[in-house]
Every structure is written in structure tokens, then in C-alpha cells.
Amino acid sequence: MEVHEDKHGAVTVLRPDGPLVEDDVSMFCGKLTAVRQNTMGRLVLDLSETPFVDSKGLEALLDATEAMEDCGQSLRLCGVNETVREVLELTEISSFFEHYEDVNSAVRSFL
């Protein structure tokens, strides 16, 4: 899995290209943490290229939003497909994230 990094003004958009599963979680977490610290939380996770997320991937997302909640923020997700949305809702963790339709709306939420 590759994680693309785009800058939208002062906001960094991370776009994982592929399923977020156990094998890639470690690399993904490292990148997410580094970007979160460097941008002081001005971060959007674009899941439009992520077909599904397994339990380890969910834990990684939870860890990230948990760390951000300590600073009064939460992980902003956009482009979440039906499968991932269903997983988030079934595990009842959907409410721990901020959801946006697309990257632009997510980026605008920082204004």
C-alpha cells in the first residue's frame, strides 16, 4: 500500500492507496503520526482509494483519533466508501471521527 500526501494550503491530505490491513498498518501509523505532529493536527485522511479496513487498520485509526482528541481534535475522514462506513458503524466507532463527503469540504472545515 502506498500513502499519497497532498498539501491543500496548510492542510495535509493523506490518501492511502489500497486496503488498510495488518501488513501495512505499521507503515501507515508511522506516517500518520509524523504528519499529525508536524501539522499540529491539520490533517485529513482521504479513504476514497481504500476499499476496506481490517481490525488492525481500525485500531490504527482509533489510536490516531484518540491521540488527536487529547488536543481537542479528531481525525477527519473523507471519501469513505460503503464497506468501510459499514465497518465503522458496526463496530460503533464511527462517531469518533469527523466525516466529510470530499477532500474540499474536509479542508474547508479547518477555516
Added chain:
Amino acid sequence: MDRENEAVKPGRSKRGLLQQGESAIALIGVGLAAILLCAMGGAAWYAVHTQKEALREAQIQRAKAAGQLLASNAEIMLARGELSSLRKLVSDTARMHGLVCDLALPGDAILVSSEAGRTTVREMPAKWPEMAAVDKTALVDEASLNEDKLTLTYALQIPGQGMAKLQIDHQIEQPVGLVWEAQTGLGGIVAAALLALLLVYRHSRARLRAMGAIREALLAIEKGESTASALTVNESFGAEAEAWNQILAKTESMRKEMLQERAKESLGDRRKGGSSDLDNACDALPSGLLIVDTKMRPKYANGAAAALLQTERTKLMGSDLFQFIGNPEVSEMLASWTNEGSKRRVTLEASRGGDKETGILRWTIRPMRKDDSGAAMVTIEDITQQKIAEESRHQFVAHATHELRTPLTNIRLYIETALDEGEKDEALRAKCLNVINSESRRLDRLVNDMLSTAEIEAGSLQVHADDVRLKDVFTELATDYEMQAKEKNISLTFDLPPKLPVIQADNGMIVLALHNLVGNALKYTENGGTVTVVVHANENDITVDVMDTGFGIDEEDQVRVFDRFYRAQDKRLKGITGSGLGLALAREVVRMHGGDITVKSELNEGSTFTMTLPNEADAA
């Protein structure tokens, strides 16, 4: 490697080991049964043999006892001359014990016999025949056994008469009926045991298979296999297999529940921890909040403050705040505030680490309403994105004003010229009208760009899909830019395939994107350069490459070239007007169609913008 692979393929190894386990168990079972049967047969044979020997020995002893009794009585009775009594005794004893008895006088004359007709001497002889000396020494008590025939010989010494010989023959009987019964009984027991063993084995075979499969699954778990589907065993193996599968299903369900619980608790726990509602409320603030004493030592810090100062909350508490501030401007402001007599609110916007790229923070310090404590509250807000947006808007207003004014000025001037001199000079009037037409179209595009940007900002821009004839679009594009290319002496070529499809898209948006790409290529290419538009159409998508030999784009700017209101910081662009909206808009509308625009560029060599659109339409 192969072994490892086999280890993680439980299905495959399961079958092999299961068969091995079964055959081993079957072999052990058959071996044990054979040993048991041999032991039983041996014991039976030994018991029958012992019994047979005991019976034979009993018959011999009984015959010997009878013979001894007969011999002693015969001596007495012959001495007394009671021949008839002796004959009766011999006859009765022989019948009772199954013996053949002969009492012979020396010279083999039989005086008494149990068998009728064998007696040769009827009366007691008056004179007892003399026995030869040799015969006397040979005549002793003896017993001989020839196969099943027992012969007992007794030497009789009859007082006053002489010697006689008592010979008793006894045919030892084989206890055939008894042995046969014992053998039949034992054979029956063994056969019954064998049958029982086979039945038990047959009954337990299915269970053994289930056990083998479960054992394989357990070994796979030990090797790290945790997927429930890989550990499931065939339920046709029996109730044990079904029970195992149920356990697996329950474990999997519990694992999922645990994950869910963990997910819930991981956030829930953090909210607990004995902190007050006020603490929790402060932690929920996205802005940093610090309460500092007179020496700028934090007495309280929320989570956001620690994150914005890039440290941990525990390290922040009670330590010198200045060591966490990366910008000397902020340190100076806080220091002067501390030294000031009158406390008032002070605000400063400054970069985090002296570098704008790292972010811009707004620091506000205000006194707490406790006169004697001297404490103050410091708030830190991350306003980077707002600042960038503000800056972009300023740039946009400046660019847009310029962009709007240029075509308007041209239109006004050419209208004046046409009005003043156009009446006389028809060619001049036509030229003026052409310029006015071209400038008004430019103005129209600019206004459209701004409107589209506003619509995208508001999220109200929608795709109105209809048939788009790409051939017509490119023909119009070539006509529109022909004049501009000629003016700059740029070679503008369109390399189109012979047949272009009709696609389903928003015509206005596709034209807008292509205009922006071709317009930019012409705008940023110096006189005498070339701009080439190459179109490829295949079954899945349509690719448009707009290649120019222009200024090229710096690597750093390539990342931001699609940002709204952004213009590259190249000095050569100074005289060239632009809103900074074109590429952002173009990419936005193409993405709304499921396509994308990418850029490859090298400074001073030129750029290639590639637009990809899905070919979802009916072929032309």
C-alpha cells in the same frame, strides 16, 4: 520455505496426519487384539493340556491302587485256597476300574483272569509249579506305560505255595468330550471378543477421525494460525467436530466483541481517570489553554497546548514556558508582559518555529481576575489555514481586478477607436470588433471561472451530463487559440486520432478544463515555442496531453500548482496576468467526471499536463 508453507496449510497437512494417526491407532489396536488373542489361546491350550495330564495321571494312580490292593488280597486268598472268592474279586475289580487282570502260575498257566475263557487252570493245583531261578529274579513289581496302555506286573509270594505273577493291563481313556467342550467354549469366547473388538473399533473410528482433525487444528494454532475458517474441521466427522466448530465460532465472535469493547473503552477510559468536567471541557478545546504564574510557569495546560508546543503535558507543568516557545518574538512578548506593571490583554500572531511553513499561531495573554495572584491565561490558536486562505484571497482580489481591468480597458479603447475612425476605415472597424469579441470572450471565461470557484466553494457545482462531441470541442479549441498562437509565433498543433468518441460529460466543464490547459500552455511559452495537443482514445479512457516548450515549473511549485489562487514564484511570470484559478478549476471539474489532471515538468524545458477522462460513452 516449503515446510513453512505446509505448516500454514492446515487443510493439506490435516488430511495426511489424520490418515497417519488413524493407521497408527488401527495398527496398535490390531496388535493388541492379536496379543490378547494369542494370550487367551495359549492360556486355553495350557489349561486343557494340564487338565488332560491330570486326568491321565489320576487314571494311572487309580489303576495302580487297584492293582496293589488286588495283589495283596490275591496273596492272602491264594494262601487260604479261596480261589473262587479271588476270581470274583478280580472280576469285580477289573470291571469297576476297566482293567484286564491275569494271575499266572509259573509256566504261564493262568489261574485267575478277568476275561472269560482265558483261565487255563480250573482248580488250585495240588502242587505249585516251581519257577526257574532266572524267572524268579526277573519277576519284580513293575509298571510300564506304552502310549495309552498301562501294564502293571506284581510278583506274588504265596506262603506255603510258591511264586505267582499278577499282570494288570489298563487302557487309559482320552477325555475327548471334556477337551472338545473346553476348546469350543474358549474358541467361542475368543470369537466373541474379536467381534466385540471390531465393533468397538468401527464405532470409535469416526471419533478418531474427528480427534485427528482437531489435533491438527490445535497444532496449527500453536504455529500461529488464527483464521477461524482455516481451523474449521469437517462436520461429517461427528459430534466432536461440530462441537469444535462451535467453539471456534464462539471464540471468533468473542474476539470481535473484545475488539469492539476495546474500541469503545479506549476512548471511554481516557474520558474517565478522575478528571473533572471542567478539565474534560478544556481538553476538548482545539485551542491551547495555559494558566501561568507570574514567572510564566504553567500551572495548568490542556491537551491542545501541549500538542501545539510539541511537548508532553507533564513536562510542561511547573517548568519554564519559554523553553517550549520556538519563536523569539513570542518569548519577548511574554517577557515584557511579565515585567509590565499594568496587566492587559496582548495578542501576537507569529510562526511556530520562526518559519511560516511550520504553522502560524495566535498567542493571546490576558490577566486572570485575581489581583493578588498575578496569574495569567495564555491561549494558543493554530491559524495557519486561515492565514493562508486570507493571503490567497488577497492575491486573488489583486489578480482578479487586474484580469478584469485588462480586457475591459481593451474593449473600451477599441470601441472608442471604432467609433472615432471606424466609420471611414472598414478594415480598422473589423479589427476593432474582432479584438472586442476576443476580449469579451476572455472576460466571459474569467467571470465563469470565478463563478465556478464560488460554486465549488459552496458545494453547489453540479455536472450536467450530455453528449460531448470531442471532435467539435477540439476544432473549436483550435480556432479559438489560432490567433493567439500566431501573435506569439507559437506552433500550435493538434494531434488527434481519426475517430474521436462522443462521451457523456458536462460540455461546459470539459471545454473550461481544456481552455485552461491550452490557454496556460500558450501563456507560459515564449515567442517561437511550440504547443502540442495529443489525444489518445481507447476503450476505457481518453487521454489529452498538452505539451509545451515553455518556462517549465519548479519541483516545489509542481505540488502547489493546482492550489486555488496559487501562482508560481517565478520572476518571469511577473508581466503575465492570471487569477491562479485555472488549473485548480480544471482539475476540480475533471475529477468531478471521475478523471484527473497531472503534471510533469522540467524548469526551462517545458511542461506536459495530462488530462484523463473515463470513456463511458457510446462510440461515435
